[in-house]
Amino acid sequence: MFRFETAGESHGQCLVATLTGLPAGLPIPLDKINRELWRRQQGYGRGGRMKIETDTVEIVSGVRHSKTIGSPIAIIIQNRDWQNWTDTLPVQDYEGSDANKKQVTRPRPGHADLAGCIKYNYPEARYILERASARETTARVAIGAIAKQLLAEFDIQILSHVIGVGPVKLDRQATWDQIAALSQKEEVLLGCIDEQTERRMKEAVDEAYRTGDTIGGVFEVVARGLPTGLGSHITWDSRLDGRLAQAIVSIQAVKGVEIGYAEEGASSYGSAVQDTIHYDKQERAFTRGANRAGGLEGGMTNGQDLLVRGHLKPISTLRKPLESVDLETREPSKAAYERSDVCVVPAAGVIGEAMVAIVLAQAFLEKFGGDSLSETRRNYHGYMEQVRNF
Numbered sequence: 001m002f003r004f005e006t007a008g009e010s011h012g013q014c015l016v017a018t019l020t021g022l023p024a025g026l027p028i029p030l031d032k033i034n035r036e037l038w039r040r041q042q043g044y045g046r047g048g049r050m051k052i053e054t055d056t057v058e059i060v061s062g063v064r065h066s067k068t069i070g071s072p073i074a075i076i077i078q079n080r081d082w083q084n085w086t087d088t089l090p091v092q093d094y095e096g097s098d099a100n101k102k103q104v105t106r107p108r109p110g111h112a113d114l115a116g117c118i119k120y121n122y123p124e125a126r127y128i129l130e131r132a133s134a135r136e137t138t139a140r141v142a143i144g145a146i147a148k149q150l151l152a153e154f155d156i157q158i159l160s161h162v163i164g165v166g167p168v169k170l171d172r173q174a175t176w177d178q179i180a181a182l183s184q185k186e187e188v189l190l191g192c193i194d195e196q197t198e199r200r201m202k203e204a205v206d207e208a209y210r211t212g213d214t215i216g217g218v219f220e221v222v223a224r225g226l227p228t229g230l231g232s233h234i235t236w237d238s239r240l241d242g243r244l245a246q247a248i249v250s251i252q253a254v255k256g257v258e259i260g261y262a263e264e265g266a267s268s269y270g271s272a273v274q275d276t277i278h279y280d281k282q283e284r285a286f287t288r289g290a291n292r293a294g295g296l297e298g299g300m301t302n303g304q305d306l307l308v309r310g311h312l313k314p315i316s317t318l319r320k321p322l323e324s325v326d327l328e329t330r331e332p333s334k335a336a337y338e339r340s341d342v343c344v345v346p347a348a349g350v351i352g353e354a355m356v357a358i359v360l361a362q363a364f365l366e367k368f369g370g371d372s373l374s375e376t377r378r379n380y381h382g383y384m385e386q387v388r389n390f
């Protein structure tokens, strides 16, 4: 069973992740993991924090001589900003340490601040926002990079791109090569395949900067090379669409998920939505008239590209703060402001890729298992032979 956990606070010493359930013998190139961490930090609209951090991963167990050895993998990513917070968030309390606490008593609408304070019985939100922060996704992206590594052994690739920022939408379909080219770029603006649309997206972000506001958007994750039959229709919790939906909505600020062209489909007739089935006798393979289902039918992969979209609300820390209440005085007050991002849609796409990779790797290992990569490979090829002979 591929399982992972993350720990760490936004301004704590480091982020930590543990991962169990990978077969032994899987190559783990650190540069690929670090490249994913770098991609997560990019995009026009990020705040000052991303200028402080240059995320790199340390693997302290489970990988030897660049390959997994079957034992749990433990990962550490240092927070450079920690050096500015050692007095604010010490592990052990000391005399007078309260004086350094950067208290957040004016909860931000849309953030975890107020509900977290009430639930954990804190008078102010510092500890709540430290963990609610999307800094945690750095650890998820590292795990996702390892999941991608497993999937790549079986020619499964995962990419993402931005299809909307605020009111600006990409109005044409992207090809696989266009999205792949984006992931190779050394400079990331807004992660859109169309330059003109990307320019208009940037204008929308600039407007948010100008007015002290924030802006959301939509990213799309695409996975290619999947075998038919990952996930299952048999039980509600083995359906891959449901598992992907949870994974995507678990990303901070993502409030909606779409599988394929769900939104468009909901306002169309069935004849215009379902992907017709055909058979190529020469190739001895089924083909489909389109891929509006986004590669999933009955909660299973159907061999077409997987398409999953995440809809992000605008970030809830505004330079021009919204109405709130001071938790000490209970008087009306403007919400707290702490250095913050204005737009994070491209980064959320990279996190989306990681979450999709994790869910797919889990489903893949459920189906093919194996304690060593060679065993997984045998099981995979045996099944693919069955599919070819179907």
Ligand SMILES: Cc1cc2nc3c(=O)[nH]c(=O)nc-3n(C[C@H](O)[C@H](O)[C@H](O)COP(=O)(O)O)c2cc1C
Pocket (backbone or CB within 6 Å): 047, 110, 111, 112, 132, 133, 134, 251, 252, 253, 254, 315, 316, 317, 339, 340, 341, 342, 344, 347, 348, 351
């Ligand atoms: C990549 C990324 C970066 C984020 N950066 C910020 C930020 O700088 N400031 C902020 O208030 N929220 C930021 N968020 C969103 C908050 O983490 C999120 O809104 C908060 O944890 C409350 O969770 P919810 O919006 O899912 O309900 C970011 C989200 C992502 C995906």
